[in-house]
Structure formats: structure tokens, C-alpha cells
Amino acid sequence: MKVNWKRLTLSLGVCQAAGIVGSIYTLQSVKWWYPTLTKPPFNPPAWIFGPVWSLLFILMGYALYLVWNKGLKKKGVTDAVAIFGVQLILNVVWSYLFFGLRNPSLALFEIIVLWGAILATTLKFGKIDRSAAYLLIPYLLWVGFASYLNLAIVLLN
Numbered sequence: 001m002k003v004n005w006k007r008l009t010l011s012l013g014v015c016q017a018a019g020i021v022g023s024i025y026t027l028q029s030v031k032w033w034y035p036t037l038t039k040p041p042f043n044p045p046a047w048i049f050g051p052v053w054s055l056l057f058i059l060m061g062y063a064l065y066l067v068w069n070k071g072l073k074k075k076g077v078t079d080a081v082a083i084f085g086v087q088l089i090l091n092v093v094w095s096y097l098f099f100g101l102r103n104p105s106l107a108l109f110e111i112i113v114l115w116g117a118i119l120a121t122t123l124k125f126g127k128i129d130r131s132a133a134y135l136l137i138p139y140l141l142w143v144g145f146a147s148y149l150n151l152a153i154v155l156l157n
Contacts (some may be wrong), residue, residue: 042153
């Protein structure tokens with residue numbers, strides 16, 4: 001399969017841009033607010049989040065590329081890309097709610113919606129390109145784990 005470098009670059013770039021926007025809301029809160037919260041057992045060290053999210057955004061971008069590369073005229077591709085866009089926006093919104101507004105309760109509601117959107121995206125991608133769906137599984141699992149952390153922070157604080 002020939003690589004469409006323009007699509008690949010755009011797919012990866014859009015996902016990395018979402019990560020950058022989300023990190024804007026995160027940076028100050030991670031320094032001053034987040035450390036003051038009571039954390040649940042199994043809370044990873046703060047340094048792990050950056051590398052994990054960077055990798056997840058790369059996997060998301062490549063999954064998007066695989067689906068988009070099938071062509072927007074192929075059945076289901078436009079819908080799958082649209083749902084992907086929705087979950088990507090929800091990802092950024094979670095960072096804003098949790099870290100920007102410092103509202104873990106509202107963020108908890110939103111992360112449940114986000115997880116559902118990721119699941120819907122994964123299922124849609126699976127109908128178009130199985131590899132694209134597999135690439136989203138670590139993201140789905142990580143957001144599931146993040147949901148546990150979010151819930152625990154709501155309950156402990």
C-alpha cells in the first residue's frame with residue numbers, strides 16, 4: 001500500500017494538536033492543584049501521563065489515517081471520521097473540565113461520554129479497517145483507567 005504522506009501527516013498532526021490543546025489546560029493545574037488532591041491506589045506517577053498520551057495520540061492519528069485512506073466515498077468512512085472527530089473534541093473538553101475548571105465531578109460525567117464515543121469510533125473503524133480498530137484499544141483501556149482515577153478523585157476529595 002502506497003503511503004499518502006499528506007493524509008498521514010494531517011492525521012497525526014490533528015491528534016497531536018488535540019493533545020497540545022489539552023495540555024494547555026493541564027500544565028498549571030498539574031503543578032499546583034493536582035498534587036493537593038487525594039489520589040486512589042494505583043495512581044501512576046505524574047511523569048507517566050505525558051509519554052502515554054503522546055503514544056496514544058500517535059496511535060489515534062495512525063488509526064484515523066488508515067480509515068481516511070480508504071476514501072471518504074467508501075461506505076461508513078465519513079461517519080467514522082466524524083465520530084472520531086467528536087471523541088477527539090471530547091478528549092480536549094475533559095482536560096478543560098478536569099484541569100482547567102478543576103471540576104472532577106463534571107469531568108467524570110464527560111469522561112463516561114468520551115469512553116462511549118471512543119467505543120463507537122472503535123466499532124465504526126473496525127467495519128472499515130480492523131487494524132485501525134485495534135490501534136484504538138489501548139486508548140479505550142487508558143480512558144477506562146482514567147475514568148477510575150477520575151471517579152476515585154471525586155469520591156476521595
